[in-house]
Amino acid sequence: MTHWISYSEPSASRISDTLQGLGESTVCHPVTSILPLPLPQPMPETKPDLVIALSQHAVSAYLSNYYRPTHRGAKVVAIGPATAQGLIDADNFDVQVPDDANSEGLLAMPVLQQLGKNQSVWLLTGEGGRDVVAQALVNRCNLSRFNLYRREASMPKALPSRGVKSIWVGSIHGLQQVSAGASSLGLKKHTTLVVPSARVADHARRLGWYKLVICQGNGPEQIHRACERIADD
Numbered sequence: 001m002t003h004w005i006s007y008s009e010p011s012a013s014r015i016s017d018t019l020q021g022l023g024e025s026t027v028c029h030p031v032t033s034i035l036p037l038p039l040p041q042p043m044p045e046t047k048p049d050l051v052i053a054l055s056q057h058a059v060s061a062y063l064s065n066y067y068r069p070t071h072r073g074a075k076v077v078a079i080g081p082a083t084a085q086g087l088i089d090a091d092n093f094d095v096q097v098p099d100d101a102n103s104e105g106l107l108a109m110p111v112l113q114q115l116g117k118n119q120s121v122w123l124l125t126g127e128g129g130r131d132v133v134a135q136a137l138v139n140r141c142n143l144s145r146f147n148l149y150r151r152e153a154s155m156p157k158a159l160p161s162r163g164v165k166s167i168w169v170g171s172i173h174g175l176q177q178v179s180a181g182a183s184s185l186g187l188k189k190h191t192t193l194v195v196p197s198a199r200v201a202d203h204a205r206r207l208g209w210y211k212l213v214i215c216q217g218n219g220p221e222q223i224h225r226a227c228e229r230i231a232d233d
Contacts, residue, residue, distance in 0.1 A: 001165035003194075006031045008057070008151075008170070011082060013102070015168060018223045031169075031177035034149050035090060035132035036061055037127060043146065047074040048109065048120035048131050050122075051093075052133060054079050054103075058124040059086040061148035065141060079106050101217065102197055103132040115141040126150060134185075155181040166192040166213070166230050172203050179207045192230050 002025040005012045009030060016026040034057045043066045051074050053059050059078070063086060076093045077085035080101030087093045098105035106112065115121065119144045123134055127150040137143050151173055164187060169175045175195070182189065192211045195201045201212045215226035 001025065001163045002027050002158060002160055003166050003168060004029060004164050005168045006170070006174055007168060008034050008174075011056070011170060013174050014082075015218055015223065018218075018220050019111075019227070020226060022227055024103040024227065025162070025165075027160055029159070031153065031155055031174050031181070032151040033154040034126075035152055036065075037147055037150050038064070039146060039148070042066075043068070045070050047071045048122045048144070049075070050115070050119065051076040051122045051124060052079075052106070052112075053077070053083050053087065054123065054129070054133065056083045056086060058126060058146075059083055062146075063087075063090055063197050066146075066148075075111070077106060077109060077111060079103070080217075100209075102199070103130060106133060107136050111138070117141060120144070122146060124148060128204075130172075153177050156185070159185050159187075163189055165231045166194050168194040168215075169200065169204075170196055172200055175200055175204055175207070179204075179209070194226055194230070 003019055004017050005026055005028045012030055016028050019026045032052040038128045047070060053076060053214055074093055076087055076095045078087060078095055078097050081097060084095050084097045087095045098109050123145045127147045134145055167178055169178055187189045188212055192213060193204055193209045194213045194215050195204060201214055204212055213226050213229045215222050
């Protein structure tokens with residue numbers, strides 16, 4: 001039996017490496033491809049009062065294609081540790097991360113609570129998604145949204161014949177892709193689904209999945225605890 005990691009890269013490989021270090025068998029088959037989106041016009045040269053990074057894909061696209069030396073030292077809020085890491089490695093930013101790695105945790109941070117009308121804020125994100133942060137801030141500051149990538153469905157045609165012990169999904173979009181393709185892959189909805197939050201778990205239940213493990217964060221300790229819960233099931 002194996003764990004199917006349906007996350008997009010590079011998260012899929014990181015989770016897989018940790019699971020294999022625990023003696024688990026894994027297969028990485030992302031259900032979405034990440035495709036870059038060109039901006040209709042260049043980003044401003046002048047750094048904003050705050051940058052909000054909602055995914056590591058957005059961070060990667062920004063650093064590769066849009067970062068300018070004049071942005072150096074910008075204050076950045078990243079939605080979670082994986083998103084923050086690329087910015088930290090760049091060593092050009094003042095990076096903060098919320099206690100809870102989700103939109104609600106991010107919006108609860110004092111730096112966002114204290115935003116004013118005249119403050120410039122860049123939102124680094126992808127096409128689609130929840131839009132919770134954008135909707136919450138659009139009337140509270142001078143918000144500029146930059147969609148730096150889009151997702152495209154990329155379901156595997158088959159999975160290993162030895163069977164699937166659990167499916168790891170990273171978002172509601174990924175969950176929807178897995179759920180739509182489960183039957184064609186011979187998977188039943190009693191297969192254990194590992195999800196990143198209670199919100200994704202609630203959505204999974206509405207889609208008919210009922211063996212759920214919440215793994216908040218992709219660190220070794222969180223993944224180890226998730227494996228123990230899968231084994232208990």
